[in-house]
Amino acid sequence: MDSKAPLDVIAASLRRERGRAGLSLTEVAKRAGIAKSTLSQLESGAGNPSVETLWAISVALEIQFADLLEPPRPKVQVIRANEGPAIYSERANYSATLVAASPPHARRDLYRIVVTPGPGHESRPHMPGTIEHVVLSTGRALIGPLDEPVEMYPGDYIAYPGDVPHLFKALVANTTAVLVSETS
Amino acid sequence: MDSKAPLDVIAASLRRERGRAGLSLTEVAKRAGIAKSTLSQLESGAGNPSVETLWAISVALEIQFADLLEPPRPKVQVIRANEGPAIYSERANYSATLVAASPPHARRDLYRIVVTPGPGHESRPHMPGTIEHVVLSTGRALIGPLDEPVEMYPGDYIAYPGDVPHLFKALVANTTAVLVSETS
DNA sequence: CCCATGCGTTCGATATGGCGAACATTAGAT
DNA sequence: ATCTAATGTTCGCCATATCGAACGCATGGG
Numbered sequence: 001m002d003s004k005a006p007l008d009v010i011a012a013s014l015r016r017e018r019g020r021a022g023l024s025l026t027e028v029a030k031r032a033g034i035a036k037s038t039l040s041q042l043e044s045g046a047g048n049p050s051v052e053t054l055w056a057i058s059v060a061l062e063i064q065f066a067d068l069l070e071p072p073r074p075k076v077q078v079i080r081a082n083e084g085p086a087i088y089s090e091r092a093n094y095s096a097t098l099v100a101a102s103p104p105h106a107r108r109d110l111y112r113i114v115v116t117p118g119p120g121h122e123s124r125p126h127m128p129g130t131i132e133h134v135v136l137s138t139g140r141a142l143i144g145p146l147d148e149p150v151e152m153y154p155g156d157y158i159a160y161p162g163d164v165p166h167l168f169k170a171l172v173a174n175t176t177a178v179l180v181s182e183t184s
Numbered sequence: 185m186d187s188k189a190p191l192d193v194i195a196a197s198l199r200r201e202r203g204r205a206g207l208s209l210t211e212v213a214k215r216a217g218i219a220k221s222t223l224s225q226l227e228s229g230a231g232n233p234s235v236e237t238l239w240a241i242s243v244a245l246e247i248q249f250a251d252l253l254e255p256p257r258p259k260v261q262v263i264r265a266n267e268g269p270a271i272y273s274e275r276a277n278y279s280a281t282l283v284a285a286s287p288p289h290a291r292r293d294l295y296r297i298v299v300t301p302g303p304g305h306e307s308r309p310h311m312p313g314t315i316e317h318v319v320l321s322t323g324r325a326l327i328g329p330l331d332e333p334v335e336m337y338p339g340d341y342i343a344y345p346g347d348v349p350h351l352f353k354a355l356v357a358n359t360t361a362v363l364v365s366e367t368s
Numbered sequence: 369c370c371c372a373t374g375c376g377t378t379c380g381a382t383a384t385g386g387c388g389a390a391c392a393t394t395a396g397a398t
Numbered sequence: 399a400t401c402t403a404a405t406g407t408t409c410g411c412c413a414t415a416t417c418g419a420a421c422g423c424a425t426g427g428g
Contacts, residue, residue: 220407222387224406
């Protein structure tokens with residue numbers, strides 16, 4: 001469950017962002033071209049704003065529309081190379097450790113990848129709209145969509161659609177990478 | 185400008201996602217507990233939905249609320265280790281290459297970091313709500329908030345608030361890392 | 369002191385978003 | 399061929415989100 005009334009989230013974001021901008025409610029309402037009464041109600045969690053209203057406000061506050069719908073903030077966390085907490089490994093010669101899941105319904109997972117030479121790892125398509133970003137840390141590998149993989153060297157970066165079959169095949173021993181799986 | 189009437193974006197997303205789910209307009213409306221007339225109007229770009237309505241639909245479609253406000257999709261891209269396109273380097277012994285900027289107003293940038301031993305690199309706070317994720321690729325480094333840095337080894341992962349002063353100090357030569365800067 | 373100017377809240381009037389029924393359309397079954 | 403059961407669209411009514419004005423409360427200037 002993600003629920004958590006979006007109206008409350010919006011209300012909180014509204015106050016927070018307005019405070020951040022150092023603007024008065026009156027001023028924001030004026031800039032947004034809406035009645036300050038409306039804004040007042042929204043900030044107090046009452047009401048059920050229309051998209052137009054929210055849009056006007058987000059413009060007035062000079063923030064991204066979606067920023068009004070995203071909650072708060074996190075902390076500090078360390079995961080050592082060996083002690084993968086959430087392990088997600090597959091084939092014998094391929095291991096992916098989830099180091100940072102997208103909280104709570106964010107849109108990006110961060111994996112540490114370790115692969116040894118072998119048949120290579122083929123991934124079935126993920127969620128539509130997924131993009132994978134890979135930076136090769138050490139070794140050498142063939143990475144990318146099945147039909148057009150790219151030979152990667154340490155430091156190289158590649159991004160490709162994750163919603164089509166794709167490959168990660170180590171060409172030498174001790175091949176490691178960082179993978180960011182980003183959903184639309 | 186990012187503008188681009190959100191109503192059109194929503195309309196498009198609505199049709200797209202419903203198609204993806206293989207559901208009928210009637211079915212989605214039923215699940216969402218809204219009138220199908222309402223949904224019909226929204227999909228045709230008419231109307232100005234309230235947050236409650238959108239929320240109900242996003243639940244019915246089993247997608248993220250914000251997914252209704254985000255446009256389309258990307259492609260395949262490779263950046264070699266040397267040929268950093270957008271270079272963002274600072275001190276002599278610290279270089280950060282932006283390999284994947286958040287498009288168009290997404291919320292995460294991907295950097296490749298190369299540091300040599302020296303005084304260390306201190307970053308002033310970024311945007312409030314920023315989180316930085318680092319996976320050390322090679323070498324050894326002291327990373328984290330100024331007041332509690334952590335000694336990192338290859339493969340180690342750390343996340344910390346990016347909106348407070350923080351440090352990246354290489355302890356040995358040939359220290360490289362991948363950094364994901366994620367804004368709220 | 370008192371009035372002016374800013375703030376954010378509350379309240380009635382009105383514009384409009386959402387609902388449900390009726391609608392046109394197509395597909396399948398009898 | 400007609401009848402049934404889906405689809406998505408259009409329309410009038412009602413609930414309500416938004417507006418504008420009035421309000422209470424702080425400051426600060428005359």
